[in-house]
Amino acid sequence: MLTGRDYVISLTVNGERHDIDADPEMPLLWALRDLIKLTGTKYGCGIAQCGACTIHIDGQPARACVTPVSAAVGTEIRTIEGLSPDATHPVQQAWIELDVVQCGYCQSGQVMAAAALLEQNPSPTDADIDAAMNGNICRCGTYPRIRAAVKRAAELKRAGEPA
Amino acid sequence: MSPTDTGGDNASPRIGRRHFLIGIGVIAGGIAAGQWLRPYLVGGRDSAPKEFQPHAFVRIGADDRVTVIIGKSEMGQGIYTGLPMILAEELDVNPQRLAVEIAGVDPAFNHPFLPAQFTGGSMSVMSTYEALRRVGATARRMIVQAAATEWGVAAADLRTEDGVVFAPDGRSATYGKFVEAASALPVPAKENITLKNRADFRYIGKPQRRLDSRIKVNGEAQFGIDVDLPNMLVAVVARPPQFGASVRSFDASQAKAVRGVVDVKQIPSGVAVIAEHTWAALKGREALRIEWQDGPGATLSTESMRTERRALLARTGLLAKNQGDAIAALADARRKIDVEYELPYLAHACMEPLNAVAWVKNDRCEMWLGTQGQSQDAQLVAAALGIPAANVKINTMFLGGGFGRRASGTSDFPVEAAHVAKGLNRPVKVVWTREDDTRGGYYRPFGLNRVQAAIGADGLPIAYFHRVVSKPVLANTALGKMAVSKEGVDPSTLEGSADMPYAIPNLRAEVHNTNETVPSLWWRSVGHSANGFVANSVIDELANLAGQDPYRYRRALLAGKPRHLAVLDKAATAAGWGKPLPKGHFHGIALQESFNSIVAQVAEVSVSGKQVRVHRVTCAVDCGLAVNPDQVVAQMQSGIVFGLSAALRGEITIEGGAAVQSNFDTYPVLRLADTPVIDVHIVDSDGPIGGIGEPGTPPIAPAVCNAIHAATGQRIRRLPISASLA
Ligand code: FES
Ligand code: FES
Numbered sequence: 001m002l003t004g005r006d007y008v009i010s011l012t013v014n015g016e017r018h019d020i021d022a023d024p025e026m027p028l029l030w031a032l033r034d035l036i037k038l039t040g041t042k043y044g045c046g047i048a049q050c051g052a053c054t055i056h057i058d059g060q061p062a063r064a065c066v067t068p069v070s071a072a073v074g075t076e077i078r079t080i081e082g083l084s085p086d087a088t089h090p091v092q093q094a095w096i097e098l099d100v101v102q103c104g105y106c107q108s109g110q111v112m113a114a115a116a117l118l119e120q121n122p123s124p125t126d127a128d129i130d131a132a133m134n135g136n137i138c139r140c141g142t143y144p145r146i147r148a149a150v151k152r153a154a155e156l157k158r159a160g161e162p163a
Numbered sequence: 164m165s166p167t168d169t170g171g172d173n174a175s176p177r178i179g180r181r182h183f184l185i186g187i188g189v190i191a192g193g194i195a196a197g198q199w200l201r202p203y204l205v206g207g208r209d210s211a212p213k214e215f216q217p218h219a220f221v222r223i224g225a226d227d228r229v230t231v232i233i234g235k236s237e238m239g240q241g242i243y244t245g246l247p248m249i250l251a252e253e254l255d256v257n258p259q260r261l262a263v264e265i266a267g268v269d270p271a272f273n274h275p276f277l278p279a280q281f282t283g284g285s286m287s288v289m290s291t292y293e294a295l296r297r298v299g300a301t302a303r304r305m306i307v308q309a310a311a312t313e314w315g316v317a318a319a320d321l322r323t324e325d326g327v328v329f330a331p332d333g334r335s336a337t338y339g340k341f342v343e344a345a346s347a348l349p350v351p352a353k354e355n356i357t358l359k360n361r362a363d364f365r366y367i368g369k370p371q372r373r374l375d376s377r378i379k380v381n382g383e384a385q386f387g388i389d390v391d392l393p394n395m396l397v398a399v400v401a402r403p404p405q406f407g408a409s410v411r412s413f414d415a416s417q418a419k420a421v422r423g424v425v426d427v428k429q430i431p432s433g434v435a436v437i438a439e440h441t442w443a444a445l446k447g448r449e450a451l452r453i454e455w456q457d458g459p460g461a462t463l464s465t466e467s468m469r470t471e472r473r474a475l476l477a478r479t480g481l482l483a484k485n486q487g488d489a490i491a492a493l494a495d496a497r498r499k500i501d502v503e504y505e506l507p508y509l510a511h512a513c514m515e516p517l518n519a520v521a522w523v524k525n526d527r528c529e530m531w532l533g534t535q536g537q538s539q540d541a542q543l544v545a546a547a548l549g550i551p552a553a554n555v556k557i558n559t560m561f562l563g564g565g566f567g568r569r570a571s572g573t574s575d576f577p578v579e580a581a582h583v584a585k586g587l588n589r590p591v592k593v594v595w596t597r598e599d600d601t602r603g604g605y606y607r608p609f610g611l612n613r614v615q616a617a618i619g620a621d622g623l624p625i626a627y628f629h630r631v632v633s634k635p636v637l638a639n640t641a642l643g644k645m646a647v648s649k650e651g652v653d654p655s656t657l658e659g660s661a662d663m664p665y666a667i668p669n670l671r672a673e674v675h676n677t678n679e680t681v682p683s684l685w686w687r688s689v690g691h692s693a694n695g696f697v698a699n700s701v702i703d704e705l706a707n708l709a710g711q712d713p714y715r716y717r718r719a720l721l722a723g724k725p726r727h728l729a730v731l732d733k734a735a736t737a738a739g740w741g742k743p744l745p746k747g748h749f750h751g752i753a754l755q756e757s758f759n760s761i762v763a764q765v766a767e768v769s770v771s772g773k774q775v776r777v778h779r780v781t782c783a784v785d786c787g788l789a790v791n792p793d794q795v796v797a798q799m800q801s802g803i804v805f806g807l808s809a810a811l812r813g814e815i816t817i818e819g820g821a822a823v824q825s826n827f828d829t830y831p832v833l834r835l836a837d838t839p840v841i842d843v844h845i846v847d848s849d850g851p852i853g854g855i856g857e858p859g860t861p862p863i864a865p866a867v868c869n870a871i872h873a874a875t876g877q878r879i880r881r882l883p884i885s886a887s888l889a
Binding site: 022023026027030031033034035037038039040041042043044045046047049050052079080081083084087091092095096099100101102103104105106107108111129130131133134135136137138139140141142143144145146147 | 237238239240241372373375376377378379380381382383384385386388389391397422440441442512513514515516561562563564565566594596597793794797800801802803804805808826827828832833834835836838840841
């Protein structure tokens with residue numbers, strides 16, 4: 001319940017509006033996880049080092065752990081839960097097809113980073129993939145499969161789009 | 164009543180719903196301890212269909228849903244796919260149709276070799292293979308018997324395929340039709356159950372997609388840190404700035420003034436700030452003022468420990484191995500080396516920082532945890548709270564990595580959470596920040612090694628004398644207390660060195676145990692990651708001293724060991740050993756046997772200045788039976804990346820009694836752009852089942868360092884490589 005001394009922040013997440021009581025400087029990561037209860041976005045480092053918290057803000061990949069909620073007001077925030085209704089985004093399909101995941105903890109961030117890459121670059125080269133995905137740490141070492149799966153996702157995406 | 168006791172959709176829908184791979188702990192309650200259950204029909208529970216459950220490991224529903232219940236923890240190794248596959252093979256059901264349920268804590272899920280529920284040591288498949296097959300075969304036999312009775316035909320005339328029973332006259336029906344009748348049958352005796360021959364396997368040995376992929380690419384999988392309970396609080400703990408220090412006094416007034424902070428209290432490990440959400444807890448902790456009392460390790464540093472260890476290296480240690488007479492052979496030898504190898508402390512740096520949810524209700528405690536050691540956690544939490552262990556209920560969540568860290572000998576993070584939760588009357592999630600996690604200790608120990616080794620006239624080794632100074636790790640775990648000899652030798656301190664497969668007639672190993680304040684713990688592959696580096700590097704040094712090719716030298720030392728030779732040859736041949744490489748590229752090779760598996764790796768490396776680039780790793784593995792071959796490949800890739808990350812730059816150093824490194828900026832780990840191409844080859848064998856979670860890690864550091872030597876002539880005797888090339 002909101003009272004007079006609360007800060008009310010309005011965020012649009014996956015197309016839905018959420019009014020939350022949060023200090024303006026609260027990182028979006030904790031607002032998403034603790035207040036909006038979308039826990040698919042993960043905490044890994046809190047200092048923009050690991051990419052586990054990667055989300056899209058107005059279509060651009062962003063680190064939720066260093067984005068204050070105040071900076072996200074008025075934007076369209078997309079989290080892993082909103083990437084597709086049923087895990088059918090080409091990146092998700094490719095990830096499942098090539099068995100990328102291990103523990104899975106980094107994978108929300110990996111999938112969101114890859115999805116953002118393909119929006120900007122439908123046919124990424126090896127060097128493009130290395131550059132775009134280098135900010136996302138995976139301690140299980142799924143990198144070789146991530147490389148392959150980004151390419152597979154690009155194929156699936158191109159095949160699924162009207163020519 | 165706790166949120167999970169209701170078994171259905173309830174107050175905590177994210178936690179309690181019974182769902183493929185998401186429902187937790189629902190086995191508890193109905194199932195008594197022990198092995199076989201009296202067959203009974205589970206029905207009516209949240210109006211679920213009737214179910215046949217002959218054993219704690221499996222349920223078959225009237226709706227044909229087959230649920231396999233797994234008591235091992237999934238930390239990335241694919242255990243929620245591999246173990247169900249084994250049961251499904253004998254049950255004759257396509258694994259892709261299985262539901263997997265995370266088991267509660269129950270002796271039915273104890274490790275077959277230990278009186279505890281535990282996941283580690285790369286033992287899950289090798290230790291449960293027979294039992295899972297037997298349960299699958301027994302359940303199938305009971306279904307078939309029920310069908311035979313109903314159809315009035317002999318059971319022997321029926322066959323099954325993917326959950327369907329077929330009669331010779333063309334009749335067929337799915338397993339679900341018979342659950343009621345099967346539930347009324349006695350469980351057949353063990354002698355009456357025949358298991359399939361390997362040649363008849365439909366699923367084992369063929370790649371199966373992971374069953375947990377979907378929920379891990381859409382954010383649905385629930386890790387410990389994702390647990391959210393009604394009325395739950397979040398806490399962070401201010402822990403001492405140095406190992407062994409303690410709280411002298413603290414002032415919480417400013418912390419309590421932070422909006423959202425609910426309480427501040429001292430617990431044995433520090434001062435806990437308890438808040439409505441993580442951000443408030445973190446802000447509150449920043450506002451805390453604490454006076455710390457120095458402990459015995461206040462002036463400890465990597466340099467001071469190095470000096471102390473080096474002094475010990477000169478002295479005779481506890482005798483751990485003595486075969487032949489290495490000392491005499493060394494005295495007589497003309498061609499010999501006397502070298503020192505140093506391995507740093509390493510943090511596990513699991514992707515999911517440590518955390519635990521605890522809810523203490525009078526003399527009961529319920530926990531939600533990503534853990535590798537449920538039984539020990541329950542015991543130690545109970546001891547900390549002064550309640551019976553049976554009153555601690557643990558709900559296992561997905562683990563965002565384990566690597567040994569989630570099985571510390573003290574159950575440090577669950578016990579701490581219980582202390583925070585005590586008296587709160589509300590569930591509380593204790594979250595470690597990345598900095599807390601990195602600086603929290605329980606590292607792979609810092610070890611100094613001295614190896615004296617000699618070669619004979621033919622260039623082959625005649626003596627190997629390894630003395631190690633390190634902090635024992637098994638001794639500090641429940642598992643290990645049994646393993647430590649009465650002289651005080653912890654086998655993990657030397658495993659993978661003096662027991663290496665290479666033939667050396669005179670072997671001696673000695674240990675000095677240290678006891679600094681920095682807690683040490685097993686780290687993926689335990690002693691093998693350190694000793695495999697030492698042994699494989701020394702073999703390379705000896706090959707060099709003999710002027711022989713390191714691959715052929717190893718071949719000579721593995722004569723009479725066909726499995727080892729096949730693995731070594733496969734890696735060398737597939738890598739093109741001895742063939743021309745791109746300019747500036749060099750090969751290094753290593754082989755390590757660990758956890759009953761044999762792994763060889765060839766690293767292709769170039770060095771320019773201080774920059775080491777690993778271009779390609781060719782890996783061959785013999786793990787006996789590869790249940791799910793693609794996951795064997797995945798674990799080799801994983802182990803290589805993990806080991807390479809440590810070899811290149813991984814290092815925790817100590818200053819003023821504390822870790823210097825704190826987050827990924829100061830404790831860098833391997834990223835995608837620096838990851839080599841990795842080729843994995845599974846070498847078929849009929850050897851016993853080996854592990855796969857750990858054996859991929861030990862060979863990579865020596866393979867890379869041996870390649871660096873080939874490239875530059877520089878022998879890397881101290882890890883990480885970055886410290887040696889600095
Ligand atoms: S948690 Fe945001 S980048 Fe690591
Ligand atoms: S899958 Fe475990 S950290 Fe990436």
